[in-house]
Amino acid sequence: MMSLTLLGILGLLSLFILLALRMPVGLSMLGVGFIGTIIANANKFIAVGMAEDQAWARGLKIAYSNLAGETFEAASNYNLLVIPMFVLMGNLAGVSGMSNDLFSAAYRWMGHLRGGLASATIAACAGFAALSGSSLASAVTMGRVALPEMKKYKYADSLATGSVAAGGTLGFLIPPSGGMIIYAVLTEQSIGRLFMAGVFPGIILTLLFIAAIYFTVIRNPDTGPRGQRFGRAERLSSLVRALPILIVVLATIGGMYTGFFTPVEASAVGAFLTFVVALARRSLNWSASKQVILETMNATATVFMIIIGAFVFIPFMSLTELPAQLVTILTSLPIGEIGILLIVVLIYMFLGMFLEAMAMLVLTIPVVIPIAVALDWDLIWFGIIVVIVLEMGMISPPVGINVFIVKSIAQDVPMSTIFNGIWPFWFAMAAMIGLLIVFPQIASYLPQAIVGG
Amino acid sequence: MSYEPALIAALDRALTWIAQLCGGATLIFMTGFSVWNVLIMRKVLNAPITGAEDLLILSLVVIVALSIPFGARAGAHIEIEALEARMSTAFAKWSMIVVKILGAALLFFMAWRLWHAGGTASKFGETTQQLLISYEPFYYLLAASVAIYAVVILLDIWQLLRSGEVVKLKLGNDPL
Numbered sequence: 001m002m003s004l005t006l007l008g009i010l011g012l013l014s015l016f017i018l019l020a021l022r023m024p025v026g027l028s029m030l031g032v033g034f035i036g037t038i039i040a041n042a043n044k045f046i047a048v049g050m051a052e053d054q055a056w057a058r059g060l061k062i063a064y065s066n067l068a069g070e071t072f073e074a075a076s077n078y079n080l081l082v083i084p085m086f087v088l089m090g091n092l093a094g095v096s097g098m099s100n101d102l103f104s105a106a107y108r109w110m111g112h113l114r115g116g117l118a119s120a121t122i123a124a125c126a127g128f129a130a131l132s133g134s135s136l137a138s139a140v141t142m143g144r145v146a147l148p149e150m151k152k153y154k155y156a157d158s159l160a161t162g163s164v165a166a167g168g169t170l171g172f173l174i175p176p177s178g179g180m181i182i183y184a185v186l187t188e189q190s191i192g193r194l195f196m197a198g199v200f201p202g203i204i205l206t207l208l209f210i211a212a213i214y215f216t217v218i219r220n221p222d223t224g225p226r227g228q229r230f231g232r233a234e235r236l237s238s239l240v241r242a243l244p245i246l247i248v249v250l251a252t253i254g255g256m257y258t259g260f261f262t263p264v265e266a267s268a269v270g271a272f273l274t275f276v277v278a279l280a281r282r283s284l285n286w287s288a289s290k291q292v293i294l295e296t297m298n299a300t301a302t303v304f305m306i307i308i309g310a311f312v313f314i315p316f317m318s319l320t321e322l323p324a325q326l327v328t329i330l331t332s333l334p335i336g337e338i339g340i341l342l343i344v345v346l347i348y349m350f351l352g353m354f355l356e357a358m359a360m361l362v363l364t365i366p367v368v369i370p371i372a373v374a375l376d377w378d379l380i381w382f383g384i385i386v387v388i389v390l391e392m393g394m395i396s397p398p399v400g401i402n403v404f405i406v407k408s409i410a411q412d413v414p415m416s417t418i419f420n421g422i423w424p425f426w427f428a429m430a431a432m433i434g435l436l437i438v439f440p441q442i443a444s445y446l447p448q449a450i451v452g453g
Numbered sequence: 454m455s456y457e458p459a460l461i462a463a464l465d466r467a468l469t470w471i472a473q474l475c476g477g478a479t480l481i482f483m484t485g486f487s488v489w490n491v492l493i494m495r496k497v498l499n500a501p502i503t504g505a506e507d508l509l510i511l512s513l514v515v516i517v518a519l520s521i522p523f524g525a526r527a528g529a530h531i532e533i534e535a536l537e538a539r540m541s542t543a544f545a546k547w548s549m550i551v552v553k554i555l556g557a558a559l560l561f562f563m564a565w566r567l568w569h570a571g572g573t574a575s576k577f578g579e580t581t582q583q584l585l586i587s588y589e590p591f592y593y594l595l596a597a598s599v600a601i602y603a604v605v606i607l608l609d610i611w612q613l614l615r616s617g618e619v620v621k622l623k624l625g626n627d628p629l
Contacts, residue, residue, distance in 0.1 A: 022537065023552045024530035031559050067563055068570035075517040075595060076510050084516050088480055268487030293477040294624050301524020302531060304517045354535040399535050
């Protein structure tokens with residue numbers, strides 16, 4: 001008979017081996033979770049004196065039931081309706097030309113400043129993030145609009161590509177965020193509260209990114225020359241053109257914060273309003289419609305296969321009691337809560353160098369959340385910290401996904417140049433985490449003020 | 454240069470067509486029905502549609518079932534490729550084949566269990582909460598979806614053995 005802790009360690013080891021051999025994340029979790037559930041349950045039954053053959057049969061039966069039951073549970077989870085709906089909203093926003101209007105407005109207001117185009121990119125990314133929950137979509141959409149402009153004004157490649165890669169990560173933090181939805185579902189937290197908690201950190205991180213650009217151009221003015229200065233009339237008209245975006249954001253996210261809609265309702269209303277805007281702009285032709293549907297289906301597949309895997313894997317991890325053991329070990333260390341939090345953050349930063357953000361989120365939750373619960377951390381506040389550390393992974397070498405996305409748009413810029421350009425933004429994110437640790441109210445104020453509790 | 458066998462091209466056409474038609478219809482239903490129920494029936498007329506949540510949940514199962522095999526061809530299912538560059542070509546190919554065999558076996562097994570659960574869904578009273586619609590056909594739909602995903606993986610193995618690479622379905626010119 002094997003100890004449950006050892007089984008948990010072997011389970012994690014098998015998982016990492018399968019992942020290293022490129023088995024899809026969802027399938028790896030599903031496989032390890034299924035086999036692990038059989039062994040863990042059989043061991044438990046044997047431990048209470050059941051005959052071995054009976055114990056294995058019972059273990060198998062439970063695992064069978066879990067495999068089908070948890071899969072259906074994930075696919076029929078009402079809260080997860082927000083995923084296809086917000087993805088649809090983001091894809092519709094992408095084809096509707098809203099991204100161009102956002103960048104255009106930000107450009108007209110900020111473009112004449114040193115580094116202003118890069119700052120405008122960050123501001124436009126933040127605006128687009130309020131329409132799309134995907135960092136990749138934000139990076140691609142804004143990259144296509146902003147990179148040619150920055151090239152035109154002879155911006156340093158490192159600053160131009162770095163600002164797009166980093167700005168794209170805001171899609172993961174500013175609501176509606178795909179990462180927050182998954183975190184909320186797996187940790188049984190309110191999606192609405194998490195979205196509210198992401199607002200101030202999202203705004204502050206946007207400002208920190210702009211500050212990072214400012215310091216970069218102060219140190220080396222050639223990296224971000226001034227762009228064209230526009231008159232008041234042009235500035236105001238650019239704001240008018242960007243107005244539909246504001247209306248969609250206010251109606252959906254605002255409707256959710258005021259309690260007028262639930263998150264699921266807000267996602268459907270957001271998708272509908274974005275559809276109306278796209279129709280009104282005549283940008284939704286047959287080809288664009290097909291593209292929107294296929295990309296929505298594709299992203300839905302990505303998220304749900306991972307969630308199904310997590311739904312099977314997480315109960316196995318709980319059975320092994322490994323997370324509980326880890327909590328005991330960590331809380332016995334003489335480093336205090338902040339020390340433990342820093343260890344968790346450092347582990348996330350390390351894993352972020354190799355793992356995709358969503359995969360890392362579902363893989364770490366079964367182990368990390370018991371630690372947060374044992375230390376009585378606010379899981380909403382902790383969720384925001386986790387989301388920001390995951391964002392850091394998206395631009396960290398060697399496999400920062402946003403960097404690869406930017407590279408696919410700016411093919412003439414070497415990867416090393418793009419990675420050089422992301423460091424100011426990486427440190428801005430680290431500063432944001434520091435601020436959240438020192439002032440947790442940045443995340444917790446809004447949900448407490450609006451919803452209470 | 455990569456070349457796509459006729460069988461895979463036919464599968465791609467079928468999956469794309471189903472995703473566009475059925476997926477598109479389901480997305481339109483989910484959006485339209487939800488907005489109608491919330492904005493008109495509930496907020497304006499104060500008469501929410503009975504069982505609206507049930508229908509949306511079932512739509513979600515449909516969209517998930519339709520998206521999984523399509524996503525499998527389009528490369529939606531995330532793999533960690535960080536170590537691939539450090540592998541020899543032969544190891545990368547054969548380890549991928551072994552992993553894909555394991556994955557296909559797991560998925561066929563999962564499809565069987567979902568099909569079995571569908572068969573017992575009515576017996577155990579597995580229905581939606583308000584309209585009492587049986588989950589049975591939806592279990593079957595998920596089982597079929599997972600089985601097609603397994604077939605896609607088998608075709609990946611076939612591609613790997615033929616040409617040493619897996620050509621995925623491309624979604625337009627988007628780098629995503």
